[in-house]
Amino acid sequence: MSTVGNRDYYEILGVSREATPEEIKKAFRRKARQYHPDVAKEDGAEAKFKEINEAYEILGDEQKRAAYDRFGHSAVNGSMGGDPFSGFGGFSDIFDEFFGGGFRTTRRASRHAPRRGQDLQYRLTIDFEEAVFGSDREIEYERTATCRTCGGNGAEPGTNPIRCQRCGGSGEVRSVRQTFLGQMVNITTCPDCNGSGEVVTSPCHECKGHGQIREVRQLRVSVPAGVDQGTQIRISGEGEPGTNGGPPGNLYIVVSVRQHEYFRRRGDDLFIKLRINIAQAALGHTLMVPILTAEGESDHEMIIPAGTQSGEVFVIKGKGVPRLRRDGTHVGYGNLEVMVEVETPRNLTEEQYLLFGQLAETLGDAVIPPANQKGFFDRVIDWLGGE
Ligand SMILES: [Zn+2]
Numbered sequence: 049m050s051t052v053g054n055r056d057y058y059e060i061l062g063v064s065r066e067a068t069p070e071e072i073k074k075a076f077r078r079k080a081r082q083y084h085p086d087v088a089k090e091d092g093a094e095a096k097f098k099e100i101n102e103a104y105e106i107l108g109d110e111q112k113r114a115a116y117d118r119f120g121h122s123a124v125n126g127s128m129g130g131d132p133f134s135g136f137g138g139f140s141d142i143f144d145e146f147f148g149g150g151f152r153t154t155r156r157a158s159r160h161a162p163r164r165g166q167d168l169q170y171r172l173t174i175d176f177e178e179a180v181f182g183s184d185r186e187i188e189y190e191r192t193a194t195c196r197t198c199g200g201n202g203a204e205p206g207t208n209p210i211r212c213q214r215c216g217g218s219g220e221v222r223s224v225r226q227t228f229l230g231q232m233v234n235i236t237t238c239p240d241c242n243g244s245g246e247v248v249t250s251p252c253h254e255c256k257g258h259g260q261i262r263e264v265r266q267l268r269v270s271v272p273a274g275v276d277q278g279t280q281i282r283i284s285g286e287g288e289p290g291t292n293g294g295p296p297g298n299l300y301i302v303v304s305v306r307q308h309e310y311f312r313r314r315g316d317d318l319f320i321k322l323r324i325n326i327a328q329a330a331l332g333h334t335l336m337v338p339i340l341t342a343e344g345e346s347d348h349e350m351i352i353p354a355g356t357q358s359g360e361v362f363v364i365k366g367k368g369v370p371r372l373r374r375d376g377t378h379v380g381y382g383n384l385e386v387m388v389e390v391e392t393p394r395n396l397t398e399e400q401y402l403l404f405g406q407l408a409e410t411l412g413d414a415v416i417p418p419a420n421q422k423g424f425f426d427r428v429i430d431w432l433g434g435e
């Protein structure tokens with residue numbers, strides 16, 4: 049909400065709509081000086097001061113002013129945020145420019161605030177079967193750790209950091225500036241001690257005074273069954289350490305899966321292509337289909353009916369990948385899809401040649417186009433990545 053309601057910004061600053069940027073700036077300075085809460089004693093001065101700033105926030109910016117001129121308050125209110133002392137970026141800039149930052153302390157407290165450590169990422173490549181059934185893996189990675197020699201304060205054991213002379217241990221330095229409003233005090237972080245108030249005179253030999261070292265971390269990671277290419281596993285608290293007592297970041301294991309020799313996978317379903325001969329396709333057959341189990345590969349009996357076409361797909365339910373949910377639990381299994389491909393025989397023996405000849409006579413010579421096969425083959429090619 050705007051603090052000025054629908055009052056005209058030009059009116060607030062006491063300038064005409066044709067005022068130049070220089071005139072607007074001058075008017076703002078004059079008004080701001082008059083109503084600055086440190087100076088003005090009259091009632092409502094602070095509210096007026098906010099109004100003036102809000103008006104200048106818009107009229108002092110070429111683009112915002114143009115939008116305001118064309119569309120009024122509705123065009124610019126969205127950018128105002130709520131409290132003009134906290135919302136938008138432009139305000140503090142105006143403040144610093146005219147009041148030297150002394151009105152509000154510009155000290156950055158964040159240097160001492162607890163901060164969470166950074167997240168780390170580790171790329172783990174596993175076998176196809178490990179992704180399907182899960183595995184335990186030992187990983188090694190580098191991360192930052194608190195130096196054990198000095199306990200993190202950066203001083204050689206037996207010595208102590210001394211109080212910073214520049215800031216007397218307060219961690220901040222004050223500078224006084226003269227501005228048109230009078231003396232302004234500016235408080236900044238002490239450059240000698242970086243705000244800690246202490247200076248190390250004999251740096252720790254292990255970490256050279258940084259208080260932190262790089263260490264190689266070893267970790268046992270349990271990869272749940274059903275992970276897939278690109279799955280991320282979060283290991284809480286195993287990232288970089290936090291600062292000033294903040295919590296550590298997380299380690300994200302990004303899974304990369306090696307291809308299998310003949311199984312393919314999409315989501316929780318597995319896919320395999322098997323070849324049968326023309327007689328098996330015509331007469332029907334019992335096939336032994338390889339399946340994946342936690343103990344390794346095994347065989348599963350599957351009956352294909354007489355008259356099976358090349359490219360036909362049979363589904364073996366529940367012989368796919370365990371369905372991994374986001375919370376790490378499992379709910380059932382995907383399926384195994386088996387595509388049979390009928391192989392046309394080559395290099396016939398004389399006997400086979402004669403038999404096919406007899407067969408040909410019984411089948412006649414009509415050539416039948418594979419009418420319903422097109423859409424299906426597109427799907428298969430997609431599945432197999434163009435194989
Ligand atoms: Zn150290």
Ligand SMILES: [Zn+2]
Pocket residue numbers: 212213214215216217218219220238239240241242243244245246
């Ligand atoms: Zn200092």
